[in-house]
Amino acid sequence: MTKYKLEYIWLDGYTPVPNLRGKTQIKEFDSFPSLEQLPLWGFDGSSTKQAEGSSSDCVLKPVRVFPDAARTNGVLVLCEVMMPDGKTPHPSNTRATILDDEGAWFGFEQEYFFYKDGRPLGFPASGYPAPQGPYYTGVGYKNVGDIARQIVEEHLDLCLAAGINHEGINAEVAKGQWEFQIFGKGSKKAADEIWMARYLLLRLCEKYGVDIEFHCKPLGDTDWNGSGMHCNFSTKFMREIGGKAYFERLMAAFDAAREDHIAVYGPDNHMRLTGKHETASIHTFSYGVADRGASIRVPHSFVNNGYKGYLEDRRPNSQGDPYQIASQVLKTISSVPTDSDVSAAA
Incomplete structure (x- = not known):
């Protein structure tokens, strides 16, 4: 088993231009992890303009995975921000609702x-x-x-x-x-x-x-x-x-x-x-x-x-x-x- 450095990356709730955010967790895997192996992860949305302090939980949902050449055993994990249920897209989550077509x-x-x-x-x-x-x-x-x-x-x-x-x-x-x-x-x-x-x-x-x-x-x-x-x-x-x-x-x-x-x-x-x-x-x-x-x-x-x-x-x-x-x-x-x-x- 290898310990991988997973950098969870997301867009915050600042307007009119969101900022990129990131935090790292360490997980063990037999090999470079697939998207399906990566867990949801919570964060303090009150510090990123995505929640109130009285109910601050937001959830990061991995959607893309990339190797991180700047780190030994590094993984870049692009995430969507979800509500506390882990299923409902947060209002700041522009990725979840866009029109998409692989032919475009x-x-x-x-x-x-x-x-x-x-x-x-x-x-x-x-x-x-x-x-x-x-x-x-x-x-x-x-x-x-x-x-x-x-x-x-x-x-x-x-x-x-x-x-x-x-x-x-x-x-x-x-x-x-x-x-x-x-x-x-x-x-x-x-x-x-x-x-x-x-x-x-x-x-x-x-x-x-x-x-x-x-x-x-x-x-x-x-x-x-x-x-x-x-x-x-x-x-x-x-x-x-x-x-x-x-x-x-x-x-x-x-x-x-x-x-x-x-x-x-x-x-x-x-x-x-x-x-x-x-x-x-x-x-x-x-x-x-x-x-x-x-x-x-x-x-x-x-x-x-x-x-x-x-x-x-x-x-x-x-x-x-x-x-x-x-x-x-x-x-x-x-x-x-x-x-x-x-x-x-x-």
């Missing part, structure tokens, strides 16, 4: 800033560094500094060791800003892995004395890019059949549902979606081929392939809840009739 594929581009001493990593003690331009996909100390690449490379290795479908990294447009990409088949799977990758990044940065700033516009109304979490999406129908008529109906549905999307695409998005810095205005909906200033960017490959493939919604921001984002995208797609549905109705 999502790729999230998570942008963020490294912060140290209250400013982006690499910024001078006062004022600003040289303007944006050389930092995106940059290389060299003057562009990316001395520890940022070390952190992102180590984070990449931790994600891959955990079995997270991490697809890439790059330095972003602003100094101290970086991005990683996660892909998953199904709303829950993709969003689970974004949250777990966020957790691993936050925990890793503890030893470097660096913070992660997920706010979508941490530098405010300045000529510096904010941070998004662009959502690339497709369904089986979009990948295999598609067509221009269906695409136009889909865009009309996204236009009609604009407010529903903005409501779950992350707080303070009005600060980021200004129509500047490669964003569309929060008050309008637009789409365009290879247009980084549109609400939805249509890849050339999508059009060239007969309006088949994936699309990129550029409006979700870096601190958005990927469960809600993916669910809303899928909800809007599900409202759009396919060509066969239109023909049958006629």
Whole structure:
């Protein structure tokens, strides 16, 4: 028997952006534990804004298991928060009620800033560094500094060791800003892995004395890019059949549902979606081929392939809840009739 370190990880009840929480218990198993072997575990919800002190019990229900390469015999246990009966989802549990479909594929581009001493990593003690331009996909100390690449490379290795479908990294447009990409088949799977990758990044940065700033516009109304979490999406129908008529109906549905999307695409998005810095205005909906200033960017490959493939919604921001984002995208797609549905109705 081996003693495993089980790190139970969950989202707390803070709004508008929940925090990641984690605590460890030790259990013995013959081998790396399966999800079915992991017990429910209680915690004090009054300390995480998920219960009152007079009735503080909440329950963690394991839903995903990942190897933890940072620990000997480590296990990362992603959990949903349940009520004391262990069966009823807690009101803060957004994962339990989202729309999901394994045929819907999502790729999230998570942008963020490294912060140290209250400013982006690499910024001078006062004022600003040289303007944006050389930092995106940059290389060299003057562009990316001395520890940022070390952190992102180590984070990449931790994600891959955990079995997270991490697809890439790059330095972003602003100094101290970086991005990683996660892909998953199904709303829950993709969003689970974004949250777990966020957790691993936050925990890793503890030893470097660096913070992660997920706010979508941490530098405010300045000529510096904010941070998004662009959502690339497709369904089986979009990948295999598609067509221009269906695409136009889909865009009309996204236009009609604009407010529903903005409501779950992350707080303070009005600060980021200004129509500047490669964003569309929060008050309008637009789409365009290879247009980084549109609400939805249509890849050339999508059009060239007969309006088949994936699309990129550029409006979700870096601190958005990927469960809600993916669910809303899928909800809007599900409202759009396919060509066969239109023909049958006629």
